[in-house]
Amino acid sequence: MKLDSRCSLILLLAYLVALSSIHPGHNLRLALLCVLPLMLLLFSPVAKGEVLAQAAYVLPFSFAIAAVALIRGNTAQAVFFLLRSYISILAVLIVTRLLSTLELLRAMEALGAPRFLIVVTEFLIRYLEVLRREADLMRLAALCRGAAHSKLIASASLGMLFVRSLERSTAIHNSMLARGFNGRLPRMSPLAWRLSDTGALMLGLAVIAGMRWSL
Secondary structure (H helix, E strand, C coil): CCCCHHHHHHHHHHHHHHHHCCCCCCHHHHHHHHHHHHHHHHHCCCCHHHHHHHHHHHHHHHHHHHHHHHHCCCHHHHHHHHHHHHHHHHHHHHHHHHCCHHHHHHHHHHCCCCHHHHHHHHHHHHHHHHHHHHHHHHHHHHHHCCCCCCHHHHHHHHHHHHHHHHHHHHHHHHHHHHCCCCCCCCCCCCCCCCHHHHHHHHHHHHHHHHHHHCC
8 A cells, every 4th residue: 555645755754864863883773774775675666776776876976975084094984974875865766766756745745845845846847848848849940940059059049948938937827827826736636644654654763763773
């Protein structure tokens, strides 16, 4: 049974807080917390190899912090930072694969996230594909007129795309206001918190707290 998106988001945040609060040297606690996303990945229907590979993208950025430990001759601390960063991103990727972006946004809204941030993100998701198609049409029209690939043409096309985006967004906003838009997008189905969600939340928080503070 699929958990409520709010329950999944709370558990993810609790896990990330517990993971980030572990100090270097507590290798056993880190190893225990690493088990949770790996078990979730094992039993989830996501593409396991792809998720594991995508989580590795954070390692070049984390290496900047680990390099300081390596310079000081503390190899164990460097490995600790790299592993903690990798597991954190892995947990986030697994949850975002199991839940859609709109489900996560609804959970964030229900948990008190700023409404402005939610609405802007939802509009960006809905109309990013529209802007991409608009850019493709402008590129095709320029090529049909014999335009060559150059930085000048690319910058001019980008400026025109911004102008068209502004015009389109203004028209969409006026249309929504005419239909009674009050700052909140309508939901097709309300969120439903079940008794199983409460049980899963309590169990998940207990497991995370036990792995983090029991040893």
